Amino acid sequence: MKRYTDDERPRGCCYDCGLEYGEDGWIEAIVPDHVWDIINPTYHKDAGLLCVTCIARRCAEAGIAQVPVWFCGTERLVAHEGDPVDELQILRSWTPSDV
Numbered sequence: 001m002k003r004y005t006d007d008e009r010p011r012g013c014c015y016d017c018g019l020e021y022g023e024d025g026w027i028e029a030i031v032p033d034h035v036w037d038i039i040n041p042t043y044h045k046d047a048g049l050l051c052v053t054c055i056a057r058r059c060a061e062a063g064i065a066q067v068p069v070w071f072c073g074t075e076r077l078v079a080h081e082g083d084p085v086d087e088l089q090i091l092r093s094w095t096p097s098d099v
Helices: 033-039 052-062 084-092
Strands: 027-032 070-072
Touching: 033 052
Parallel strands: none
Antiparallel strands: 027 070
């Protein structure tokens, strides 16, 4: 899993895919600290920025499943069952089934 050095760290976007923070399609998601410690895209504790899709990809790559995730500021969260949004399938694979 890639870790970005200080010189490589992008600003204001997902480190892995480049989606701009706050852009349409950005879903604010928070995972527990012990999960972030594993998928953190930097060498600094509690640093870095990943979109929800890249969080899910890194969790899958690390073999982490059933991750509790908190969605914040959901005014942009408009995806519903049946919407053509790949992130929904990814989210289902790593969030607890009772959520």
